[in-house]
Amino acid sequence: MLPLIKRYPVVVVTLIVLLATLGMLGTGWGQLAQLVASAFALGLAVHLGWGMAKDIARGHWGIDVLAFTAILATVVVGEYLAALIICLMLSGGEALEDYAQMRATKSLSSLLERVPVWAHRVEADGTIHDVRVAELMVADAVLVRPGEILPVDGVLLDPEGSFDESSLTGESMPVYKIAGESLLSGAVNGARAITLRASATAADSQYSRIVELVTEAAASRAPVVRLADRYAVPFTMLAYVIAGAAWWASGDPVRFAEVLVVATPCPLLIAAPVAFMGGMSRAARTGVIVKDGGTLERLAAVKSVAFDKTGTLTQGIPQLRSIHPVEGMGEEELLSLVAAAEQYSSHVLAASIVAAASDRSLAISAVRDASEVATHGVSALVGKRRVLVGKPAWIKSHVPDVRHYELASGESSVYVAVDGHFAGVLVLADALRPDAAETLWQLRSMGIQDLLMLTGDQQATADHIAGELGLTRVRAECMPEDKVNFVRGLTRRPVMMVGDGVNDAPVLAASEVGVAMGARGSTAASQSADVVIMTERISQAAQAVRIGKDTVHIAVQSIWLGIVLSVLLMLVAATGVLPAILGALSQEIVDLLTIFNALRALKGTQKFEVRPGSHSQGREAVAPGVNRPAE
Template sequence: MMKHVSSFFTKLFQACKLVPMLPVTVLAAIPVALLWNARPWKHFFWSVNPSIGQWIVIAMVVYTAFDSLKGMIEDIRKGYVGVDVLVIVAILSTIAVREYWAGWAIVLMVYSGEAIEEYAQDKAKGNLTSLMEAAPVIAHVVNLPGIGSNAGHINGSGRQNTGDSGFRSVGEGEIQQIQSSSSHFETVPVDKVRMGDVLVVLPGETVPVDGELLSDSATLDLSNINGEPVPREVFAGARVLSGAVNGSSTLTMRATQLARDSQYQRILGLVSSAQSSRATVVRVADLLAVPFTVVAFLIAGFAWICSGVPMRFAQVLVIATPCPLLIAAPVAYIAGTGRLAKSGILIKTQEVLETLGRVSHIFFDKTGTLTVKKPQVVRVDMRGGSHTNGMTGDDGLDEDVILLSAGVLETYSVHILAQGIVNAGQDAVTRLAERYADSGRRLPGSDWDGHDIEHPVVKGVSEDSGKGLSGMVNGRMIRIGRYAYVTEGEHGVPTNPADVFTTPLAADEMATFVSINGRLAARIVMKDIPRANAKESLERLRSLGVRRLSMLTGDKAASANIIAKEVGISDVRAELFPEDKLAAVKNASKEEAPEQPWWDRLIQKLTGESITRSITMMVGDGVNDAPVLASADIGMAITDGTSTAASESAQVVIMNDDIACVPRAIAISRRTKRIMLQSVVVGLSLSIIAMLCAAFNLIPVVVGAFLQEAIDVVSILWALTALIDKD
């Protein structure tokens, strides 16, 4: 209970701090009431003789009118429509008809409305603000001589050069020395970090700039970058991204980017761009405020003329509120932008949020978008036949031993197929360890024991670029790579691998070969497999009404058709060059758009637009997707949080590498627009109904001032429901 009370007063204090005239207006009610009849003078002029209390109200009204006028002029200068004229005329009219308490009530409503607006904006921006507040501001730069940018001259370049980086390596002993004492580094603003500086990041701190990990390992929380909920363990040499939060151990890293060029600053750039932009539908709301103002004055004027009572004019205007247009509409869109950010989806402008809801044709790249980013091992074909786990080939070795040996060796490679084999090797280690535990001594049919499995000894690793990799693993010479490379020097082996492995490879399969001690042992078969949720995500798109789904790929038609069938895409365009992909997207933009909802047609009429063509979106992840992403109406890049050419040219960036974010983004966009329109329609309808009631003298002027605020609250709270996760 006390916690809720404390939270209430904290928020109240913050509101008063943001809008200082609010507490002034509230407290002014005391002297106004006490001095309501105090007139220490004779008649002021004619029959008007305000008391001291009433003069206090007049002063507040004049100040508020002047403040509103100033705000209206500033809005017009920014290109927004200024309709504060309603407020100005309303509060001045209450004084003209000598309804001083009504004037005080309107002043109170004006400043409480500002407080509500500030609260709504802060609430709507909550997810975006959390990203902004997490931005790193300081860095701990190592100041030891000869390390980082303090390295000495040996080649006239100003750097002690031992490699391509231009900076000498930092030894393990030096790293331990750096991490053991705070006296070896100085804390500086993050924008003072230079390329090559060696930095220390303490437990729980945010990585200040992009860099390379020098410590043996580190655990990083990447949730601010890509929404990944589970901390990731990285090892020496790994790329470390700014915005990641360090775990429980101090880490040492070398800066490879300046603060302004680091990943988190790019994310903040997207957030700032989205916050400052205004969607077309919000600009339409601004435009509607003008006719609403005219309608309010017409109702007020007719009420005065028909009744002959000037009070009716004031009664109508104190209820007239354009806040559903001026506040609720942008609040809904900022809330929608925040919902996207919370889901790991960043947009560059609010215009994109609106356009997302009208997408009718989506193109997907195949590799890395509909499929996993790296090919996965699907089986191992042993020499002499195809085998399942536990069965052996001609040399007595089974496929788990093959995978373990190849996986250990591939950890030293940067080849695109390496990671898939490494993952398969790690799974093989688990299976081998279980089998060793069951046998109690050695693996059946081999001379491998438990120590060999858990801690293989690797020596003499050498990579022949484009051909393969070789090295000693637990005393065996292992070669992995192309067929000619692994069979080099072996006598009697057929020159065609099809003569050794009789099971043909499918159209979407590829193979790498393994030899042990100079003899061909097996081939590891890999394939591009669909993402686990790709089919489900495409079905979700169809349920949202997006039925035009196409695959664009440079891959062979046979391979592309297999993936397309698995994920549920019928329109497959394979063996394309980048220019062919561009042409496909451009031609699609000439297609006729499906039937649009009435509100989209209304918005287009109000803005003078006439979009009858199909709205296209390209979803991709690779560098070769960048031109197509830029040419589509919306380019959506699927990334793991790192900056790529695709994300630079895209209008939407998925930071968590999840294809399910594609339909989620469209659903959030549509719901945001729907809620915005609902809040505007409900707010304006209530306001017009209340104005008509006031015109017939059904609502007193003081009550009308408070009713106006209630209508504002209803429309703004409705707009904030765009924050609720229902997608």
């Protein structure tokens, strides 16, 4: 109860004053009840009026002006109970909107844990101490364990190492470094622990520079005006016209207050937040976290969508695409031998090969006399057969009969020799996500035709992926700044950008809607994005747009429902047959009807359409571990 009081003091105090007023009326202290209620309502009106005056001075005319007038009018004519009910509706609506924002952002905490906070510093005597990344100094030796993020820029001290720099450069293939080569903070270490010597502090490292760019881009983005405020001026003017006409026709100022009581714009204040909260909850159930209600409004209006390539349209992990054995050797035999030789390698391609053999239930034999030549390949004795796996030049230096295999754009190859003879080639590639094409179809079906790809990868690879997806607009070899400048130059707005890496964080912040593939994406990308996809399904980006459109449709529908009912009540009140207290209670009924309609956003009104011939299901996909509510 105490946290509730601290967070929503106005709501709690209004309830206490209302109950106290009713209690005083029940004991015959009518004048004291009127004094307490009127003083409280006027105090709240002054607070509301101060904020309203500042908004008007900034050129922003909101619907608060009507609520302010209604409180003053009811107090002046002695309808203090109606004034308290208006105060309760107003404060409750603001609390509900705040709760919706808090509920949405709280779900993100589990996604924002990737940023390096601690580092393993190697002291002069060889001991290892865990220190905060900010405490690292230039020339410090730092141990980075397998799978950990490099905390600072540095130089490799070990003979060799493998690193995933896809979150920095957009390149999906692993990068191999030897002693003395530079390492970038934000890269992910491979399967073996390495030691680096810091060449910069955390504040001056690559990761921090990208985060700084994110901050600048986010600060330049214009705020979104509340949906309800678009209806503020016409609704307010209509209410004043009806109230003024009722006063003029009857000659009774009470009639003016009675009309304004039912004109109090609580449906306008409450409908949009409730619908947006429902839309955000609906999105969260499908594994999509939308950070605020304004994002849903911008999603509904998206005109252009830009995608990163690596880890977004593609899976970001090299996969075995084809096997090309020499005559006399079968595909499964070749794959089994290579998987056996590669099973102890730290090479990222090796992990993909072993996984492919396991998926085919092939036997992976134990090996003897295995060794790895840094950046070249692996030699291992598999049973009684000597197997060499590696780059074509290295294999050719050991066997004379190597035959060259022509690769397509985006492919990588592993050459194999067995017992001194060329045995074949394994081809790997960063495959498209299974639902990438479906996602583009979904977006086009919603009227979004301006689809493009921005990537730091090479032009040939980018063109190959774009060709598979039918994308005609491609910008390759982009640095983070290039992506930001390109998105800012797009004319069809709002723009939605979908990415997953640190290098995507600046452009996510610069777009009207930034969508981060948060399941494997970086903290910087998740923090700068407006939408975080918690699953590995890029189709959730299209689903987010559909939920945004659905939510805004329901919110606008709810607002109009409230407006129409309020206008009908105003016309009734103008005749004098609806006392102020009954009018306030009638307005509560309008609020309930508006809220119930807005809550339809929890389920939505539109099914997620499926492309003819697609294997996708018509129902919304639910995130793992999330229960679907009863229907």
